[in-house]
Amino acid sequence: xxxxxxxxxxxxxxxxxxxxxxxxxxxxxxxxxxxxxxxxxxxxxxxxxxxxxxxxxxxxxxxxxxxxxxxxxxxxxxxxxxxxxxxxxxxxxxxxxxxxxxxxxxxxxxxxxxxxxxxxxxxxxxxxxxxxxxxxxxxxxxxxxxxxxxxxxxxxxxxxxxxxxxxxxxxxxxxxxxxxxxxxxxxxxxxxxxxxxxxxxxxxxxxxxxxxxxxxxxxxxxxxxxxxxxxxxxxxxxxxxxxxxxxxxxxxxxxxxxxxxxxxxxxxxxxxxxxxxxxxxxxxxxxxxxxxxxxxxxxxxxxxxxxxxxxxxxxxxxxxxxxxxxxxxxxxxxxxxxxxxxxxxxxxxxxxxxxxxxxxxxxxxxxxxxxxxxxxxxxxxxxxxxxxxxxxxxxxxxxxxxxxxxxxxxxxxxxxxxxxxxxxxxxxxxxxxxxxxxxxxxxxxxxxxxxxxxxxxxxxxxxxxxxxxxxxxxxxxxxxxxxxxxxxxxxxxxxxxxxxxxxxxxxxxxxxxxxxxxxxxxxxxxxxxxxx
Amino acid sequence: xxxxxxxxxxxxxxxxxxxxxxxxxxxxxxxxxxxxxxxxxxxxxxxxxxxxxxxxxxxxxxxxxxxxxxxxxxxxxxxxxxxxxxxxxxxxxxxxxxxxxxxxxxxxxxxxxxxxxxxxxxxxxxxxxxxxxxxxxxxxxxxxxxxxxxxxxxxxxxxxxxxxxxxxxxxxxxxxxxxxxxxxxxxxxxxxxxxxxxxxxxxxxxxxxxxxxxxxxxxxxxxxxxxxxxxxxxxxxxxxxxxxxxxxxxxxxxxxxxxxxxxxxxxxxxxxxxxxxxxxxxxxxxxxxxxxxxxxxxxxxxxxxxxxxxxxxxxxxxxxxxxxxxxxxxxxxxxxxxxxxxxxxxxxxxxxxxxxxxxxxxxxxxxxxxxxxxxxxxxxxxxxxxxxxxxxxxxxxxxxxxxxxxxxxxxxxxxxxxxxxxxxxxxxxxxxxxxxxxxxxxxxxxxxxxxxxxxxxxxxxxxxxxx
Numbered sequence: 001x002x003x004x005x006x007x008x009x010x011x012x013x014x015x016x017x018x019x020x021x022x023x024x025x026x027x028x029x030x031x032x033x034x035x036x037x038x039x040x041x042x043x044x045x046x047x048x049x050x051x052x053x054x055x056x057x058x059x060x061x062x063x064x065x066x067x068x069x070x071x072x073x074x075x076x077x078x079x080x081x082x083x084x085x086x087x088x089x090x091x092x093x094x095x096x097x098x099x100x101x102x103x104x105x106x107x108x109x110x111x112x113x114x115x116x117x118x119x120x121x122x123x124x125x126x127x128x129x130x131x132x133x134x135x136x137x138x139x140x141x142x143x144x145x146x147x148x149x150x151x152x153x154x155x156x157x158x159x160x161x162x163x164x165x166x167x168x169x170x171x172x173x174x175x176x177x178x179x180x181x182x183x184x185x186x187x188x189x190x191x192x193x194x195x196x197x198x199x200x201x202x203x204x205x206x207x208x209x210x211x212x213x214x215x216x217x218x219x220x221x222x223x224x225x226x227x228x229x230x231x232x233x234x235x236x237x238x239x240x241x242x243x244x245x246x247x248x249x250x251x252x253x254x255x256x257x258x259x260x261x262x263x264x265x266x267x268x269x270x271x272x273x274x275x276x277x278x279x280x281x282x283x284x285x286x287x288x289x290x291x292x293x294x295x296x297x298x299x300x301x302x303x304x305x306x307x308x309x310x311x312x313x314x315x316x317x318x319x320x321x322x323x324x325x326x327x328x329x330x331x332x333x334x335x336x337x338x339x340x341x342x343x344x345x346x347x348x349x350x351x352x353x354x355x356x357x358x359x360x361x362x363x364x365x366x367x368x369x370x371x372x373x374x375x376x377x378x379x380x381x382x383x384x385x386x387x388x389x390x391x392x393x394x395x396x397x398x399x400x401x402x403x404x405x406x407x408x409x410x411x412x413x414x415x416x417x418x419x420x421x422x423x424x425x426x427x428x429x430x431x432x433x434x435x436x437x438x439x440x441x442x443x444x445x446x447x448x449x450x451x452x453x454x455x456x457x458x459x460x461x462x463x464x465x466x467x468x469x470x471x472x473x474x475x476x477x478x479x480x481x482x483x484x485x486x487x488x489x490x491x492x493x494x495x496x497x498x499x500x501x502x503x504x505x506x507x508x509x510x511x512x513x514x515x516x517x518x519x520x521x522x523x524x525x526x527x528x529x530x531x532x
Numbered sequence: 533x534x535x536x537x538x539x540x541x542x543x544x545x546x547x548x549x550x551x552x553x554x555x556x557x558x559x560x561x562x563x564x565x566x567x568x569x570x571x572x573x574x575x576x577x578x579x580x581x582x583x584x585x586x587x588x589x590x591x592x593x594x595x596x597x598x599x600x601x602x603x604x605x606x607x608x609x610x611x612x613x614x615x616x617x618x619x620x621x622x623x624x625x626x627x628x629x630x631x632x633x634x635x636x637x638x639x640x641x642x643x644x645x646x647x648x649x650x651x652x653x654x655x656x657x658x659x660x661x662x663x664x665x666x667x668x669x670x671x672x673x674x675x676x677x678x679x680x681x682x683x684x685x686x687x688x689x690x691x692x693x694x695x696x697x698x699x700x701x702x703x704x705x706x707x708x709x710x711x712x713x714x715x716x717x718x719x720x721x722x723x724x725x726x727x728x729x730x731x732x733x734x735x736x737x738x739x740x741x742x743x744x745x746x747x748x749x750x751x752x753x754x755x756x757x758x759x760x761x762x763x764x765x766x767x768x769x770x771x772x773x774x775x776x777x778x779x780x781x782x783x784x785x786x787x788x789x790x791x792x793x794x795x796x797x798x799x800x801x802x803x804x805x806x807x808x809x810x811x812x813x814x815x816x817x818x819x820x821x822x823x824x825x826x827x828x829x830x831x832x833x834x835x836x837x838x839x840x841x842x843x844x845x846x847x848x849x850x851x852x853x854x855x856x857x858x859x860x861x862x863x864x865x866x867x868x869x870x871x872x873x874x875x876x877x878x879x880x881x882x883x884x885x886x887x888x889x890x891x892x893x894x895x896x897x898x899x900x901x902x903x904x905x906x907x908x909x910x911x912x913x914x915x916x917x918x919x920x921x922x923x924x925x926x927x928x929x930x931x932x933x934x935x936x937x938x939x940x941x942x943x944x945x946x947x948x949x950x951x952x953x954x955x956x957x958x959x960x961x962x963x964x965x966x967x968x969x970x971x972x973x974x975x976x977x978x979x980x981x982x983x984x985x986x987x988x989x990x991x992x993x994x995x996x997x998x999x
Contacts, residue, residue: 031778131671132688205973353778370784426731431688432973439731442787444794448751452799499771521768526788527775
């Protein structure tokens with residue numbers, strides 16, 4: 001349990017709890033197995049800012065979450081992967097004081113970090129081989145390779161954006177040039193809209209038309225030249241690029257902040273725009289990304305929706321947003337630094353069991369928000385538990401995309417490669433790059449599939465991952481404990497063990513069936529299906 | 533805990549079979565159609581029960597002739613010459629072995645010689661022989677025929693089924709537990725039926741195979757699972773789901789509970805029987821054909837009978853570049869039996885009036901045969917001219933719309949574009965083709981595009997519509 005609370009205080013709170021239980025009621029008592037028993041304390045600047053806000057509004061924050069909850073949460077949030085039973089157990093049993101901080105560091109360094117965030121970035125960059133984005137499979141591969149290594153090496157974010165906006169070369173070889181190809185509309189306006197959405201979090205279709213036009217001028221000299229190779233294109237700056245009407249490209253452009261500029265004849269206007277964008281003084285660039293990271297980790301932005309930034313949609317806690325912005329700039333655009341700050345805050349480590357009925361509790365992040373696992377993360381987790389895999393392929397167009405057996409859905413990298421499951425569970429089509437394209441809301445169809453499909457039933461019953469559990473040998477209590485660690489990443493409570501023992505007693509003659517039903521129940525529990 | 537042993541045991545086979553409820557059509561209707569809440573309540577009603585009242589996009593509620601649609605999608609593109617537009621005088625390079633088209637019960641209409649059953653019900657359907665769009669790529673053409681739009685105008689349009697589900701498949705109008713839009717049995721791969729309307733308007737794909745007993749409908753019918761075990765499981769889940777117990781009033785948990793109740797209404801209730809063709813007389817099942825396609829047609833009838841709005845039957849294997857004629861000899865009798873029996877069966881039950889059938893692929897196939905290897909008598913993609921069969925729901929029978937030239941290569945009379953066909957289907961359903969829906973990015977999008985948007989039109993199929 002990572003906490004800097006003095007021991008005396010803890011003893012005091014325990015004493016209080018014993019002395020005046022009526023007074024404290026649900027206020028302090030730990031709710032098993034979600035709470036740790038530790039009330040919220042300030043751990044860093046994020047906590048300080050929010051604690052002030054909560055106090056002013058009279059919102060009581062949730063308790064700090066338990067170790068079991070934390071290990072599962074931070075694995076899912078940082079690497080999109082369920083911890084194994086061993087990983088969960090090792091963490092929970094670890095008695096060192098700073099184990100949460102150490103785990104965060106460990107996860108930020110894992111290759112799955114890059115896998116998972118390549119997927120999330122792929123959504124907003126619209127990485128898709130087919131209709132309506134039509135990047136083509138080889139280009140998708142190149143784009144994903146660039147993205148993956150940029151995230152794995154934690155490329156400074158200004159450089160990350162610079163490369164996406166100013167690269168030139170073949171779409172099959174220079175991955176970043178695909179930024180300009182991954183839009184349904186490759187006209188200067190269409191591109192400007194995509195740039196505004198991705199890097200400024202603004203929806204340019206809501207702008208006055210002249211504002212979009214002024215920005216579009218920066219992207220009016222891009223050419224997409226075919227080569228002799230099928231579907232290869234060279235994306236490059238072409239100062240003589242004619243507009244659709246046949247006129248020469250505009251000579252003047254207007255930055256989104258209203259400043260006009262005459263485009264210098266000897267410079268790629270994309271670079272002129274990108275330099276304006278990545279400046280520490282730019283009012284959108286840092287704000288957009290820190291707000292998105294917050295949204296990715298909490299399911300709700302400080303500005304919400306995170307990709308609908310506008311003056312009449314202000315941040316709920318402006319001080320928090322500007323603090324994160326300044327941290328990003330001062331860290332020289334180190335994205336992992338922002339993750340670290342958030343993950344180490346006690347705000348992030350709050351339990352999902354609220355302690356306040358204040359209507360704005362969720363808006364101010366006073367408890368961890370429940371969210372259904374994303375389609376890819378969910379099926380990967382079920383595959384991990386059951387020791388099974390899914391088949392993914394894409395037969396149209398040639399070259400066929402063959403996904404190696406056992407590949408995780410998180411790593412597919414192309415919205416054209418899909419499956420009925422991923423479709424059903426709201427995987428984004430990557431058609432327009434809006435965060436809302438990903439739909440994590442449960443439907444009756446999804447519920448049917450999880451409760452009663454042969455797809456899930458076969459995984460549970462035939463998967464090799466649970467053979468040890470269905471085997472006739474072994475101590476039942478130990479096996480149930482391991483099952484809980486495998487599926488829910490925590491130890492079962494005594495109460496749960498009692499319920500299971502009772503059920504088993506009632507169904508004595510069907511003990512394998514009882515085992516299957518138990519696995520089924522845990523996989524179908526909200527605790528498994530939701531980030532919590 | 534000591535009693536909790538995990539060992540392999542053989543399940544009692546009697547237990548697996550489960551209780552068979554004998555149900556009349558009336559009780560099914562009572563329980564299913566007018567049952568609790570629509571399965572896909574998640575749509576509009578879910579987030580805001582009064583969403584309908586605030587939605588200015590819905591057209592005035594015009595009653596249409598058609599209440600339901602069955603779309604038979606011949607994925608890959610069947611040859612028009614070898615189905616509904618034979619050209620027996622065009623010579624061997626065009627006809628191949630099919631030189632004797634047969635007469636139907638409508639004088640003057642002749643169709644391929646293998647379609648003997650369809651020949652007996654030609655008075656109940658019409659043939660559109662002037663269908664055209666000119667696109668020869670599968671995905672683009674499939675999108676075009678089912679949305680009316682060419683790709684590339686920044687929107688991913690919903691297919692006909694999703695639009696029908698949007699306008700006709702939501703509460704309060706649609707109250708069935710069965711999803712309003714169903715695909716038998718697999719979805720069309722990459723094709724996103726729901727388009728920008730989003731996942732809640734996607735079809736429910738049954739999976740499984742209706743020609744097998746039982747027809748395992750993914751999620752609804754689980755083989756070997758008794759109702760009592762389903763109930764025990766549900767209780768176990770309720771006992772063990774600690775998070776649900778702890779934060780039971782959380783909106784996410786409320787949503788989960790609601791979805792789960794709807795799911796269990798289908799699992800434990802009788803609505804799922806709609807999918808079970810084994811409840812039909814053996815003789816009728818035989819008539820439909822005991823194949824996946826034939827039994828899918830039968831299940832489609834059972835579904836529309838219970839109020840389902842849109843059923844797509846995806847029939848694969850029509851992309852016959854190689855050895856085309858061998859493939860036709862296998863596939864046409866299957867199509868013939870299933871489709872003809874479906875039309876007759878619906879007519880016998882008085883359901884053809886209110887059930888619209890359309891049957892086609894994304895395009896036709898090249899009129900001229902590729903005899904040379906590697907094709908060995910193949911036909912390639914052809915979007916310039918092809919045929920569509922339409923029946924019921926307000927479409928007249930016994931008519932032919934448009935014509936192609938002597939070799940089936942060009943439309944020479946009354947072209948019909950995808951927008952014309954789709955617009956006519958909507959009109960018969962009482963949905964105004966000029967209706968717009970809101971795109972998530974804000975703009976209003978017409979459900980049928982206009983010529984100004986680049987979608988050609990030669991007018992609705994008024995000549996065969998009874999409205």
